[in-house]
Amino acid sequence: MTLADLVDLVRGGTLGPDPAKCAVSVAFTTRQGVRHATRDQSYRNTVISLRVAEAVGSCAVDDIADAEVHDCVGATVADLLDHPAPAVRTAALDAYLMHARPHARSNARTVTIDPGDSLAKSMARAAAVVDLLDPAPGDRVLVVGVVNSLLHHLRERGATYVPCDLRPGSTEWGEPIVPDALSALPGCDLVLASGMTLGNGTFEPLLRHAAGKPVVLFAQTASAVLPWFIGSGVRAVSAEPYPFFWLDGGPTTIHHYTERPAC
Structure with a gap:
């Protein structure tokens, strides 16, 4: 299995519904800063998340513009698997598989x-x-x-x-x-x-x-x-x-x- 193999299975509908009929209804970022009690270090992360039906897929990213996130809303998974930003492609694939094959x-x-x-x-x-x-x-x-x-x-x-x-x-x-x-x-x-x-x-x-x-x-x-x-x-x-x-x-x-x- 390679990433390309997995994307091909998704595009072909082998693992679930047609990704061209699965649209992103919500797109958002989570920006986190943390310093745990008793720890000397702090750190921060940014995550883009996309919602497809009941499922949310996510990908950490160094940074992403709000407009780029908003542009994902209404797009289909099939569209976003060709997105130029790796984080968007990853979040879309994650959301689709979370919808098609939920962990539960x-x-x-x-x-x-x-x-x-x-x-x-x-x-x-x-x-x-x-x-x-x-x-x-x-x-x-x-x-x-x-x-x-x-x-x-x-x-x-x-x-x-x-x-x-x-x-x-x-x-x-x-x-x-x-x-x-x-x-x-x-x-x-x-x-x-x-x-x-x-x-x-x-x-x-x-x-x-x-x-x-x-x-x-x-x-x-x-x-x-x-x-x-x-x-x-x-x-x-x-x-x-x-x-x-x-x-x-x-x-x-x-x-x-x-x-x-x-x-």
């Missing part, structure tokens, strides 16, 4: 993140993701998309890691963040990567260069898309649809896939 009717295992403050929920989500990765003590993990709560739990499990992100900086423990994930791959045993890699175009190169290393994804971006790559370079996916855990102090749900959804 999939073969995924549902995991509930209990209510709590932002740090408690971040840590709980991270613990569930690291459980899915299941590193052994001494394993070296390439982490693509730095989330300090994930790094905390890897340290707790006795694993080491190489933190990689397109944003420069350092981790909560002062470790430098590596910008080039591919150069760090040879020295790592496992890969834990964000769904943002699909939206920024680094996902398929990462899979090609992983060369058989186990790859686990934690996905807010493209949570309904990435499970289709299980068995094609991906071992498991922690899929988290909108609204994400950081938007609400109440319980939220993630879905753990270890098998590809059925066609």
